[in-house]
Amino acid sequence: MADFDVIVIGAGPGGYVCAIRAAQLKLKVACVEKDKTLGGTCLNVGCIPSKALLDSSEHFAFAREKIAQHGVILKGIELDLPAMMKRKDGVVRSLTAGIAGLFKKNGVAHLSGQGSIKGAGKVAVKASDGSTKTYTATNIVIATGSEPSRIPIAPFDGKRILSSTEALTLSEVPAKLLVVGGGAIGLEMGSVWSRLGAKVTVVEFLDRIAAAFDKQASLELQKILAKQGLELKLATKVLSAKNTGQSVVVEMESASGKEKAEADYVLVSVGRRPFTDGLGLEDVGIAKDEAGRVEVNERFQTAVKGIYAIGDAIRGPMLAHKAEDEGVAVAEILAGQHGHVNYDVIPNVIYTWPELAAVGLTEEECKTKGLNIKTGTFPFMANGRAKALGDTEGFVKIIADARTDRVLGAHIVGPRASDLIAEIAAVMEFGGSAEDIARTCHGHPTLPEAVKEAALAVDKRQIHM
């Protein structure tokens, strides 16, 4: 008999959720993690610490720039960066320890060490002291996540050319920070250090930031971030980045020619790639695609029977919540249930302030697909609660099928957009229409009223505009 029903390799949001769900379903589960703490990239060096810094830095910016509008006068506002970092570390610590507690509560065995697959049903775990122990399992789930993509023209050196991991732990506020890549990570970390006083330049190869998002929404965010003082160099290609010891010299090229810039630090945030090194996939015959992703079928099965893969290691958006849902689906499949992930309704958020949140199709995607659509937008400027908060930038945009009124996508730039998008995701999951949102009573005065008004606007009958 095997030691475990399931061994999950990796304790990030995909892996630990999979392990807990499988344990809930009475399977005997172990979860292998090479890092000292559980939670993977998300909890340790990703979503959570970045949000802690985003919230802290926004408080600082709010205190300096906005609180006076509310009639509150603060004097001598100072930054205590070590305290801010300590608080961030505390948030991370409490959450990662929380997962250890959840493992204990659910009876998930935590195997500490580097996991590798030694064939179907066999996982070797190499502990930090160098000893290796092999465990057997009926099923193996690969949940090893991803790591920051490297580019040869600007290789990470951990000192001045940084990945997101180091950008979360700088011990000083740089005078100048140059960010390569205008996606979620670049804009979030750029915002953090900009708010704390750095002069931040974001260099983006495409002609707009957040290019994967709805154009109207990303252009709105672009306008707002530029106003906040972020310098955005669009349609610009980075040719090289050299650490001179005291600074980094970056060579760039755009339609207007080549130019050089100097910065204290360069953050390279051009995406992430699957992390499957040292897993031994080649030895057991598991194929990877050209992007290094483990190939799986719709039931998350790899080419080898009994070996599954989820999260950033496989196809689909590299998002913690996508990995979590896949973890649940695999656990349920292994328990003989029907596990499923609806890839058409996965929210995606950039946690700048205001935030950018999206779910479903963009207007551009609808056009490419040849869908006949109608859209409704509603600005936060006309929302009572947003006005009271003093956060009136941005809008809610809802896209619906022109004939059936079914909600196809939604895009929000605005305060707490990340929270507002959840309502629309729920409606979409049930195949709901814009009218369904419009006819659902929303509390007043609240930010979600802007969602309701945008739904009304789909039918050109918004009340407050």
Add this chain to the structure above:
Amino acid sequence: MKHDVKAPAVGESITEVRIAGWKKRSGEAVKPGEVLIEIESDKATVEVAADSPGVLTIQRPAGEMVKIGEVLGFIDDAASATVAGAASAAAKGNGAPVSPAVRKMTSEQGIDPASIRGTGKGGRVTKGDVIDRAESGAKSAAQATTAPASSVSSAPSPAAPPLSRAGGATYAGDPRDKRVPMTLLRQRIAERLVQAQRTAAILTTFNECDMGAVMELRAKHKETFKAKHGVGLGFMSFFTRAVVEALKAVPTVNAMIDGKDAIYRDYFDIGVAVGTERGLVVPVLRDAGAMGFPEIEKGILALAEKAKTGKLSMQDLSGGTFTISNGGTYGSLLSTPILNPPQSGILGMHKIQDRPMAVNGAVLVRPMMYLALSYDHRMIDGKEAVTFLVKVKEGIEDPAKLGFTV
């Protein structure tokens, strides 16, 4: 006092039945022995009668699947009737919560949302589904009796979706169509026929037989037979006897495949296909090898009676080593029957028709019947199949070989 009305046991191995329809209404007074409800399994339909007087309360609507022994309603002998008897009105399968836009549109258009095939999560009706319905201008019989708005907006018990929606129905529909749920029997027939076509290598061989000798024997002994045995002398007994003798001569036709094994039987349980109003059933005549003509006729008559009244038990329908199907009853001249799995052979009988035949160099008009044997070629070789069918033919053309006595 309240007396529960429960789903009755309808046969071994059946755990779930469908409520085909209530014969009484909620609030109606019932007397002992009165039929309350019709229950349908994939084998048969049974009726449940009241066992005590009182007023009926229906708790599970028609169309729902229920477990054996489950309470479907109750009779309260202390209550007084609130509705008059007779009339129709089965409990309306309605009340699943619907989204606000759907609620509004269906109320305005007088459509029962339960009558719309939902494409949303878990089969829920979306606004698009209502628009589709409205655009197709459909007014099916179900919603001709407009649902009042109140019954649409109050949403107490989540009723089961109509069966027609289950099983991955995809056909968008034409307003002129009439959509009705398939009976369990029909669904089971469909499944088994497709299963047979998919698993077996079905091939059909044909022959014909001269019915003259059998017809003469019948004409001659009909009355004596009836007087002596209390049952008519039909063709089925001749064919059953002929089949049994042919199966004895060619045992592979009576065998079946199970995985990688062949299973041979020296007993002869003959399935006799019987058409009923609700569909085809194949009750089994057990140990036909040991039966004479009278026993066969009596056995078949009893099974046919049961089939027509929906009283066949699981026992009557299971097993069978070979099947005889008589399409001739309805006038078929030639057909290719489909196997009744896991059996390996099925004989098709057809209409007796006078045809000119060459007999000993002269053209004579003879009462002829085409015979068809469909067989599983995985188990049975062509030679065996043909030999079997020739044996049947010889038995029919020379009934003395079948040991016919009055």
